[in-house]
């Protein structure tokens with residue numbers, strides 16, 4: 509019988525995608541995924557350190573895993589992701605029952621680590637970063653070639669890494685310190701991977717990078733994101749292309765034009781604003797002002813009137829006054845986002861803002877966070893209600909998790925839509941759906957006809 513592997517994934521889509529790579533490497537060693545830690549032969553925590561208490565959460569989860577290991581001494585425990593990258597050896601010192609620790613560049617070394625662990629008491633650790641353009645000895649260059657094997661967790665939509673790491677060093681963000689400098693994959697390798705996905709029946713790809721607008725800058729700038737989208741748009745079988753995350757300083761007209769011209773590129777942009785105050789944006793080292801940001805959104809909406817725009821907001825960044833925060837609220841009102849991910853600022857290791865004066869009390873950041881969410885809920889509610897009666901093309905992704913009598917898909921603007929299960933509708937179909945009702949979280953609709961591409 510296959511050995512059972514449980515992976516707990518924290519954080520962003522990049523981490524979700526890394527989990528697919530971890531599962532792929534381990535499937536070659538005879539492991540298959542299970543959705544419960546009880547009875548698993550191996551448990552891996554794929555950690556995230558972007559926000560508060562990540563290290564603490566990791567150690568408290570490990571404490572619970574120790575109980576499972578006491579019951580089953582053969583249980584293998586691994587820690588990967590950004591906390592692993594950041595903490596390295598400290599993890600096996602603090603939690604000596606951990607068998608292996610691997611950084612974000614070391615997933616392909618898992619078999620070697622497991623082998624090494626067999627010969628020693630101490631957990632095996634590898635967090636060595638792959639240098640720009642270099643392949644670690646004996647390792648696999650998973651940035652510039654498709655990862656050898658992946659266990660993808662969805663049958664019709666797939667994540668594809670285009671650029672890893674980040675060079676921006678926003679002053680609150682730990683990512684450049686955990687995932688390292690920007691490394692773009694070759695366009696040929698990306699297209700090859702996507703052709704493979706199309707042949708395997710995938711309909712949608714989401715291109716991933718901490719800053720996708722930087723794509724290609726480190727490899728000579730011959731192919732930027734707009735060029736890459738043109739090439740992917742030509743791949744038969746792929747019906748829908750998304751990309752995250754864009755950066756307001758780099759996002760511009762070339763990408764707007766590509767989004768407008770290319771039929772497969774979805775009309776959705778996730779463009780993190782973080783704050784509406786220019787003083788705070790400068791302290792965050794974001795390299796744009798709010799008027800510049802607003803102008804880019806205006807040009808985008810002029811080109812693509814129906815485009816959905818979403819954002820990230822941080823409340824309580826050091827030095828954020830009541831006036832600064834008001835500017836964030838005004839920006840949210842003015843832009844009218846389709847959705848917001850909002851976070852209260854948390855002090856992260858290695859970042860320069862951790863040393864800034866004017867740290868905002870937790871209660872204040874929390875109160876501001878709830879104000880952001882409250883305002884956005886009203887906007888989202890209104891926007892969702894306005895969808896009632898309209899028709900959208902929906903890619904059917906699968907059964908609804910909450911109600912098995914429904915199917916779930918997304919509009920090109922990334923809104924979740926539930927439709928009643930009907931005979932003859934298959935996962936991966938693109939349907940024309942009329943929206944019949946709306947809540948804050950999702951839309952409900954009925955099939956008008958089978959849509960494009962079928």
Ligand code: 5AD
Nearest residue numbers: 680681780820821851852853854856
């Ligand atoms: N505190 C709060 N939010 C943060 N983010 C990144 N770092 C921090 C931090 N230290 C948020 C940003 C980013 C999103 C992925 O996480 O809004 O866009």
Ligand code: SF4
Nearest residue numbers: 674676677678681718
């Ligand atoms: Fe972090 Fe800024 Fe890079 Fe985004 S662009 S990953 S927020 S440093």
